[in-house]
Amino acid sequence: MATVTPELPQFLAEDRNKLLSAAQTIRRLEGELATLRQERDDAKEHADTLERQVEALNSTGSLRHIQYLDEALTRERAETVALRTEVIELREALDQCRASRSNADGARSDVVRTSESDGHEVAVLRSTIADLTESLERERALSKCAADMLNREYVANLTADHKREVAGLRAALLEAREQLDGTRRLLAAHGVARRGSAGAAVFKY
Incomplete structure (x- = not known):
């Protein structure tokens, strides 16, 4: 058991x-x-x-069309970068103009009397450069948005708007350059020349 x-x-x-x-x-x-x-x-x-x-x-064929639009956007971005480089060069030229005007403080009295007019033109140039920079930043944001939301109708409309805005930027840039050249000619007419190769300002009395 x-x-x-x-x-x-x-x-x-x-x-x-x-x-x-x-x-x-x-x-x-x-x-x-x-x-x-x-x-x-x-x-x-x-x-x-x-x-x-x-x-x-x-x-x-829609996929091929989207690829084509993507390549077009890439080219437009490259143009935007080139425009930004031109704006930087324009800023450097503006700095040189301001330096030349600063060195002309001891020149003839008529140069002093025209300094307010020159300052107004420089202010206009600075405002134009600021507008160009703002437009470029906005264009970068639009390009990124287009890349994130890539579709045929949206990208087609955005590309057309982008080209028009780029054309406007180029026209504004040319106008700014013409204004800068006019300022330089005005300074030269009053005896103030740009810096020479030795870095010294040249005056006429």
Whole structure:
């Protein structure tokens, strides 16, 4: 006749708890597996949808058109960078003009009388440069927005607006250069020349 030890009921209880814990773990893993399978099916369906869309774009030529517009935007960005470089050069020329005007403080009295007019022209140039810089910054933001939201109708309209604004920037830049040349001629007419190669200002009395 078998002898039942006192530890047997406790052992059975511990074993039962382990089985219950294992069953809960299995149910949790089954739920995670079902979620992963659903995500896999959704991803496959999304990939199939994208593939169909690409095939549709290829068949209608829209994808090639979008690529062409993207290349056009890249060229426009390069032109924007070139315009920014021209603005920097114009600022340097303006600084040289201001330095020449500063060195002319001891020149003839008629140069002093025309300094207010010169200062107004310089202020106009500075305002023009500020407007150009603001337009360039706005153009950079528009170009980035166009790259992020690339589609045929939006990009086509943006490209047309961009070209018109670039043309306006170029016209404004030419006008600013003409104003700067006029200021230099005015200073030269009053005996103030630009700095020579040795870096010294030249005066006429």
